[in-house]
Amino acid sequence: MDWASMVQVGLVVRPHGLRGQVVIAPNTDFGDERFAVGAQVWRQSGASPMALTVAHSHSQGDRWVVAFDGVTSVEAADGLRGVELRIPEQSRMPLGPDEYYLYDLVGCQVRTAAGDEVGQVRAVYTGAGGALLGVDRDGAEVLVPLVKAMCPEIDVVGRRIVVDPPEGLLDVNAPSALGKKKRSDDDDD
Numbered sequence: 460m461d462w463a464s465m466v467q468v469g470l471v472v473r474p475h476g477l478r479g480q481v482v483i484a485p486n487t488d489f490g491d492e493r494f495a496v497g498a499q500v501w502r503q504s505g506a507s508p509m510a511l512t513v514a515h516s517h518s519q520g521d522r523w524v525v526a527f528d529g530v531t532s533v534e535a536a537d538g539l540r541g542v543e544l545r546i547p548e549q550s551r552m553p554l555g556p557d558e559y560y561l562y563d564l565v566g567c568q569v570r571t572a573a574g575d576e577v578g579q580v581r582a583v584y585t586g587a588g589g590a591l592l593g594v595d596r597d598g599a600e601v602l603v604p605l606v607k608a609m610c611p612e613i614d615v616v617g618r619r620i621v622v623d624p625p626e627g628l629l630d631v632n633a634p635s636a637l638g639k640k641k642r643s644d645d646d647d648d
Contacts, residue, residue, distance in 0.1 A: 460501070462508050465545035466562070468493045468500060474536035475524050480515075481536050483523040483544065489552045494523045500544040508545065559615045561590060569594050569603070572611065572623045577601070580620065592620070599632040
């Protein structure tokens with residue numbers, strides 16, 4: 460199994476309690492399945508991934524408290540702090556029509572509804588306010604809310620996203636908007 464081809468489903472944040480449980484920040488909408496008793500997730504271990512089997516779990520707010528088989532002390536749990544948890548790509552949950560995984564948007568080309576090139580998605584950020592596309596536009600990052608009104612067309616297979624942003628949104632982080640000015644040959648500093 461190749462670590463690079465696996466999909467992240469969570470990150471171990473810290474130990475929880477004294478019996479080897481850990482707190483996980485999930486990166487999945489399918490926490491009930493990913494962290495169910497008996498489910499397996501993988502961690503990087505040397506040259507190849509190592510499976511961890513869920514012995515017990517429960518959700519706690521937006522996090523998961525999980526006990527893994529063989530991890531029975533706070534010291535062992537602390538050794539997992541910061542560990543990224545992944546699954547094989549073929550284990551992803553099936554999606555319906557017009558659904559996609561957020562990380563599949565990274566690398567997509569972004570154009571306006573008028574056909575003007577905006578840039579390329581370099582990250583997708585999630586938070587309480589929803590998801591934002593981090594689009595590289597001439598070396599600056601522009602954040603575009605991932606909502607139907609602003610992203611009316613998303614073609615994951617074709618690696619293309621059409622955006623219809625309000626006036627000025629794409630210029631927010633442009634070099635001129637950040638107070639940078641281009642030097643010309645006429646400048647005498």
